[in-house]
Amino acid sequence: MSDIKKAFENGKALIPFVTAGDPDLAVTQKLLIEMSKCGADIIEIGIPFSDPIAEGVAIQEADLRSLAAGTTTDKIFNAVKEVRSDIKCALAIMTYMNPIFVYGTDKFMSKCSECGISAVIVPDTPFEEKSELSVACDKYGIELISMISPTSNDRIKMISKEAQGFVYCISSTEASAKAVDIGKTVSLVKSVNDIPCAIDFDISTAQQAKEMAQSADGIIVSSAIVKIVAKYGKDCIAPVCDYVKSMKEAIS
Amino acid sequence: MSKGKFGIHGGQFVPETLMNTINEFEEAYNHYKNDPEFVSELDTLMREYAGRPSRLYYAEKMTKDLGGAKIYLKREDLNHTGSHKLNNCLGQCLLAKKMGKTRVIAETGAGQHGVATATVAALLGLECEIFMGKEDTIRQALNVYRMKLLGAKVNAVETGTMTLKDAVNEAMREWTNRVSDTHYVLGSVMGPHPFPTVVRDFQSVIGKEIKAQLMEKEGKLPDVVMACVGGGSNAMGAFYEFIKDESVALIGCEAAGLGVDNPKNAATIANGTLGIFHGMKSYFCQNEYGQIAPVYSISAGLDYPGIGPEHANLSDTGRATYVPVTDEEAVSAFEYLSKTEGIIPAIESSHAVAHCIKIAPTMDKDKIIVVNLSGRGDKDVAAIARYRGEDIYE
Numbered sequence: 001m002s003d004i005k006k007a008f009e010n011g012k013a014l015i016p017f018v019t020a021g022d023p024d025l026a027v028t029q030k031l032l033i034e035m036s037k038c039g040a041d042i043i044e045i046g047i048p049f050s051d052p053i054a055e056g057v058a059i060q061e062a063d064l065r066s067l068a069a070g071t072t073t074d075k076i077f078n079a080v081k082e083v084r085s086d087i088k089c090a091l092a093i094m095t096y097m098n099p100i101f102v103y104g105t106d107k108f109m110s111k112c113s114e115c116g117i118s119a120v121i122v123p124d125t126p127f128e129e130k131s132e133l134s135v136a137c138d139k140y141g142i143e144l145i146s147m148i149s150p151t152s153n154d155r156i157k158m159i160s161k162e163a164q165g166f167v168y169c170i171s172s173t174e175a176s177a178k179a180v181d182i183g184k185t186v187s188l189v190k191s192v193n194d195i196p197c198a199i200d201f202d203i204s205t206a207q208q209a210k211e212m213a214q215s216a217d218g219i220i221v222s223s224a225i226v227k228i229v230a231k232y233g234k235d236c237i238a239p240v241c242d243y244v245k246s247m248k249e250a251i252s
Numbered sequence: 253m254s255k256g257k258f259g260i261h262g263g264q265f266v267p268e269t270l271m272n273t274i275n276e277f278e279e280a281y282n283h284y285k286n287d288p289e290f291v292s293e294l295d296t297l298m299r300e301y302a303g304r305p306s307r308l309y310y311a312e313k314m315t316k317d318l319g320g321a322k323i324y325l326k327r328e329d330l331n332h333t334g335s336h337k338l339n340n341c342l343g344q345c346l347l348a349k350k351m352g353k354t355r356v357i358a359e360t361g362a363g364q365h366g367v368a369t370a371t372v373a374a375l376l377g378l379e380c381e382i383f384m385g386k387e388d389t390i391r392q393a394l395n396v397y398r399m400k401l402l403g404a405k406v407n408a409v410e411t412g413t414m415t416l417k418d419a420v421n422e423a424m425r426e427w428t429n430r431v432s433d434t435h436y437v438l439g440s441v442m443g444p445h446p447f448p449t450v451v452r453d454f455q456s457v458i459g460k461e462i463k464a465q466l467m468e469k470e471g472k473l474p475d476v477v478m479a480c481v482g483g484g485s486n487a488m489g490a491f492y493e494f495i496k497d498e499s500v501a502l503i504g505c506e507a508a509g510l511g512v513d514n515p516k517n518a519a520t521i522a523n524g525t526l527g528i529f530h531g532m533k534s535y536f537c538q539n540e541y542g543q544i545a546p547v548y549s550i551s552a553g554l555d556y557p558g559i560g561p562e563h564a565n566l567s568d569t570g571r572a573t574y575v576p577v578t579d580e581e582a583v584s585a586f587e588y589l590s591k592t593e594g595i596i597p598a599i600e601s602s603h604a605v606a607h608c609i610k611i612a613p614t615m616d617k618d619k620i621i622v623v624n625l626s627g628r629g630d631k632d633v634a635a636i637a638r639y640r641g642e643d644i645y646e
Contacts, residue, residue, distance in 0.1 A: 050543040051417065053424045054267045060411055073541050097265050097528040102542030124265045129254055149269040151431055
C-alpha cells in the first residue's frame with residue numbers, strides 16, 4: 001500500500017498545507033516535524049510560485065514572502081531531506097506546472113523520491129495534460145493527485161478512474177459547500193475507483209472540519225495554517241501545532 | 253489528450269474548475285463560426301460599428317525619406333476604439349452572449365483591450381469588469397476613466413509586479429470563482445486552448461484585408477509583413493493569412509525595454525525559455541527555477557513575460573522571425589511617424605515602425621513592407637512627453 005493510502009488508515013485524514021520557506025526554511029523544517037507529531041496524516045508542502053493563479057491572497061502573499069527570502073526548489077528539497085526521518089507522516093508537494101517543468105520534470109520527481117515525498121499536486125495541470133507529469137511520476141513511484149471541483153460534473157468519473165493516492169476535491173466560491181453535495185461527489189468517485197477523497201473547502205474552524213469530514217475520508221486545511229504562519233512568523237510553531245491538534249480532534 | 257497544440261506549444265494548463273467552461277466555449281465557437289446568422293451578425297458589426305475594412309495606406313513620405321522598400325501601413329488604429337483589439341472583442345462578446353453569459357471580464361495592459369471589451373459590453377448589454385495592473389492604471393489613467401465611462405468596473409491589481417501578467421492572473425482567478433454567468437474575454441493569442449485559435453481567427457481579418465487591398469493596389473503579395481508582439485494578437489492576425497505564402501517574410505517586433513542585455517526588458521523570444529504558464533506551453537521570461545520574471549517595457553501593452561503558442565511555433569520552425577526593439581527606438585519611431593506622416597501610432601505599434609525604419613533603407617525600391625499599425629497613440633502622448641522630460645498632465 002502506498003504511503004498516501006496508508007495515511008487514510010488512521011481514521012479521517014488531516015492534511016495541512018504549508019508554504020515552504022515562509023518565513024524561512026528552518027521554520028518549515030520545524031513545522032513539518034511538529035505537525036506530523038500533532039496529528040497531520042499527510043503534509044502538503046507548497047513550493048512557492050511567482051504567479052499562483054489558483055490561490056487566494058493568503059497563499060499568494062506567502063509565496064512572495066518565501067521567494068523574497070531566497071527560497072528555491074533545490075533549497076526546499078535539501079531542507080526536507082535533512083529532516084525527513086523526523087517527520088512521522090506522508091509528504092506531498094503542491095506547486096504549479098512551471099516550477100516542475102523548468103526544473104526538469106524527470107529530475108524533479110527523482111528528487112521527490114530521494115526526499116521521501118510520495119505525491120505531487122499540480123493545480124494548473126488538468127486531466128487532459130497529465131501526461132506532461134505522469135511518465136516521470138510513474139518512473140519514480142510518485143503519485144499524481146487528481147483534483148475535482150464543483151464544476152467537474154460529467155468529468156468526475158473520467159478523472160476518478162485514473163486517479164492515484166487520493167482524490168482532491170476543491171471548492172468554488174460559487175458552489176455551496178453543502179455536505180450533501182460533497183457526499184454525492186464522493187460516492188460518484190467511489191463508484192469507479194476505491195480511492196480516498198479529501199476535501200478542501202476553505203476549512204478553517206474545528207466545527208467546519210467536523211461537518212465536512214462526515215462525508216469524506218479526509219480534510220485539507222490550506223490557507224488557515226498559512227495565515228497563522230503569517231501572523232506569528234518564526235514563533236508560529238506552537239500556535240500551528242495547537243491548531244493542527246484541535247483539527248485532528250475535531251475529525252476523529 | 254492534450255488539445256490546441258502548435259508544434260510542442262499550447263495546451264490547456266488550467267485548473268480543473270475551468271475545464272468544463274473552456275470546453276463549452278470551444279464547442280460554442282466551433283458551432284457558431286459556421287453559423288450563417290452569427291457570421292453575418294459579426295460581419296455587420298465589423299463593418300457598421302468597427303468601421304472595417306481598415307485602410308491600407310501607402311506611406312509615401314516615409315518611403316521616400318527612408319529611400320528603400322515601399323511602405324504600407326495597415327490602419328488598425330482607425331478602428332472604433334483605436335486599435336485592433338475590437339475585432340476580437342466583438343467576436344468573443346457576441347459568442348458569450350450566444351452562450352447565455354451575462355457578464356464579461358478581461359485583463360488589460362495598455363488599456364486598449366479593456367476599452368474594447370467595455371465598449372462591446374456596453375453595446376451588447378453585458379456586465380463588464382476589467383482587471384488592470386495598478387502600475388498600468390497610473391501609466392494609462394485616461395483609459396481607466398474611459399472604461400468607467402463605458403460602464404465597466406475597473407479593478408486595479410496590486411499583486412506581483414502590478415502589470416499585465418498580474419492582471420491575467422487576477423482575471424483567471426475571478427473566472428475560476430465565477431464561471432456560470434461569466435466569460436473571460438482573453439485579449440491575445442495566448443492562454444489555454446481554444447483562446448489562441450479563437451483570437452487568431454477573429455483577428456485574421458487583418459491579414460485577409462491586407463492581402464486583398466495590396467492585390468488591388470500593387471497586384472502582388474508583400475515582401476514583408478511586420479507587427480509588434482506582446483502576447484501577439486495583432487501580429488498573428490496580420491501573419492496568419494500569409495503563413496502559406498512562403499515568399500512573404502513575417503517579422504514580430506518584441507519589446508526590448510532598456511535593451512536585451514538589460515534585465516529591464518520583455519523580449520520573450522530573445523531571452524525567454526520554454527515553460528508552462530497562463531494555460532499554455534510556450535516561451536517565457538523566467539529564472540532557472542521557473543519563477544516568472546518581472547519584465548519591463550515603456551509600452552504597457554507589450555509588458556508581458558510570455559508569447560502566444562503559435563508564435564512560439566512560428567519561431568521554432570523559422571517561418572517568422574522575432575526581433576527586439578528598445579524603448580528608445582520605439583519612442584523615436586513614435587515621433588518619426590507623427591512628424592513624417594501625421595499619424596501618431598500607439599507606443600506598442602511604434603516598435604514595429606522602428607524596425608521598419610531600420611530595414612526599409614536596406615531593401616530594394618520594388619520591395620513592399622506592410623506594417624500593422626495596431627493602435628493609435630493618443631493614449632501615449634503624456635507618457636512620451638514624460639519620457640522626453642516634459643512633465644505634463646493628462
